Amino acid sequence: MLDLKNKHVFITGGSAGLGLAIAKVAVARGAHVCLVARRQGPLDAAVADLKTTAPNAAQQIIAEPADCAVTSDMERAFASAVTRIGLPPFLIVANAGASVPKGFLDLTPQDFQWQMNVNYMSAVNASHIGLRAILEGARRAGTTAEGRIALVSSVAGLIGFSGYAAYSPTKAAIISLGQCLRHEVLGGAARNVKIHVFLPGSMDTPGFEQEQKVKPELTKQLEKDDPILSPDECAVHFFNGVDKGHFQITTTFTGELLRCAGRMHAPANTFLDYFKALMALIGLLFWRRTELDPFAEKYPMIPDSRAAVGAVDEEHAPLAEESKDK
Template sequence: MHLKGKRVVITGGSSGIGLALARAMLARGARVAIVGRRQVELDRAVAELKVLGASIGAIAADVTRGPDRQKILAYAKAEFDGMDILVNNAGAVRAGRIETISEGEIRAMVEVNLLAPILLTREALPYLRVSGHGLIVNVTSAAALTGVPFYGSYAATKAGLARFGEALRRELKGEGVHVLTVYPIATETPMMATSKAGVDLGFARESAVDVSAAIVEGIEANALEVARGGDARAKLIGLNRENPLALDESFFGIKAELEAATRDHKAL
């Protein structure tokens, strides 16, 4: 798919991967609207992106709320006369031992990471079908491919989104709407600011710019998925399939350090 002239809505677009992706898509001639909960951050992001001299808009909305999702669709209709690409990028995380994470925090992850993108996708499908070359991009996580200690609830929501996208891709085949699933590794974004897990614990990080470039490449190649992390991540996934107990032992060896590094990781 060529991005020039495409009408794009990106949730969680005021920072991190969403903002970097908006910049990359605008550079290719797309028309972009970013969605975020905080007007101040949206205004800052729009001011930054307008320097590119591109077509950029913003929608202050909480994707977990039905009226706000309708607000997003109304904007797409009024400003773009439709939608070609929906990027479900908004995310929430709370790490730590499962018994230390509150029910409210678990529900927040389910609402933001899984339920909201499913509902927004369902509501946006009429626009994407009319486009004739519609695309849904679901930004999940490497945790959706390999379970990591202290990220159980988060991994569950991201794995759910990944399988939703896979099933939906097959459901929509031949109907003019494609689904691309993205599996980023830890990325240098505000969402990762409270995590102390680094390379020594297997949490190599990359820039949001690199992730967004890979997503754009995947879009242009009509790819089914974009998985980050290179050979190291591929080997980890392979080990998890072939000898999961060996991976259990590997995590056990760093369990205490990993718990200490992730217990304060929170972005809800």
């Protein structure tokens, strides 16, 4: 088991959902924890809650309000956390993220940009600034840098389907970032820093409750085969993978199959991965034939009315607007 006692654990998006569930486990394991999120209220509530569960009164549980997509915010958050806790970060969990599932044509260019910022740039900032903080801490202490950086992606980063046109690419980008990062730290000053990419399936969180309100029916239908886990259950899977040193970590068996089928050039966790990849090849073939593609016809994302003669979608038809002006 990874020893977190008196270590600095830095968690973005730590005031709710998965981030808070991971924080609970870290506190139970004796870590000093810094939570990052935008809103002060939920941060304060989470800190107060976590303090009551800390096994040791000397454990520091603090909050740093910041927008993780904003680099200067994150620089300030890391600097302040290192000063307040008095230690460089040991485990960084780049978890802040959000999803607004909608049909491709219902998404605005701003939706695409915003998703990329809040998911991908938040992961970039946490790892880019965080790795420097780990190295700087070791340099000052005259020791070898040691730690873990966990990037939270999603099963939806391994597979793209209707509803996630603005979201899946941001999570696929995080998977790719994790591969590059893992390779860069294999040798040299960061050789004792390990990288993890977390790939959860659906989790019953405040964010999930929000996305369900706008999620297209087709998206819901395709997700129904993957169980919805509690964030606490997912935190158990997370630490299980982290403890074992696994590179990519999932939460459900479907997630495992998709990981093994879509692992590409990432290293295998165990030899069993090759067997699961074979299973996925066969299972996914049947799923594609019975649900993935047939459901797209059954629950259309782009209704025929959209292409009906004379139908102009005011909000999403800039070309139609332009031609009117001429």
